[in-house]
Amino acid sequence: MVDKSRRSFIRKGMFGLAVLPFGAGVLTSKAFAALPKVDPSAPNAKALNYVSVAANASGHAAYQAGRVCENCNFFQPATGACPLFPGHAVEPAGWCQAWIKRP
Numbered sequence: 001m002v003d004k005s006r007r008s009f010i011r012k013g014m015f016g017l018a019v020l021p022f023g024a025g026v027l028t029s030k031a032f033a034a035l036p037k038v039d040p041s042a043p044n045a046k047a048l049n050y051v052s053v054a055a056n057a058s059g060h061a062a063y064q065a066g067r068v069c070e071n072c073n074f075f076q077p078a079t080g081a082c083p084l085f086p087g088h089a090v091e092p093a094g095w096c097q098a099w100i101k102r103p
Helices: 004-031 043-047
Strands: none
Touching: none
16 A cells, blocks of 8 residues: 555655755855945945055055955955945955955
8 A cells, every 4th residue: 555645755855855956046146146335425435444456545544555356355256245234245356444355
């Protein structure tokens, strides 16, 4: 005698496995969607003296040549994101006073 609940479980499991790649594709496309760039006039950007071109920060006491977002420990190269500006991407050639050397 065949157990109907077992057969139903296997059928639903197979359906779930068949649909899995489609769901993963949707999640992946949302995860790598382009983030909006940080507006240098935003309050949190002003608080950290963020500039989209590092050379424009040459008058700031903490700025040193060669320090850019791209070589900062906070910068996430895959997305261009920075946790100091949640939900936004920064310019790789930008700078802010929270710059920390990438190890």
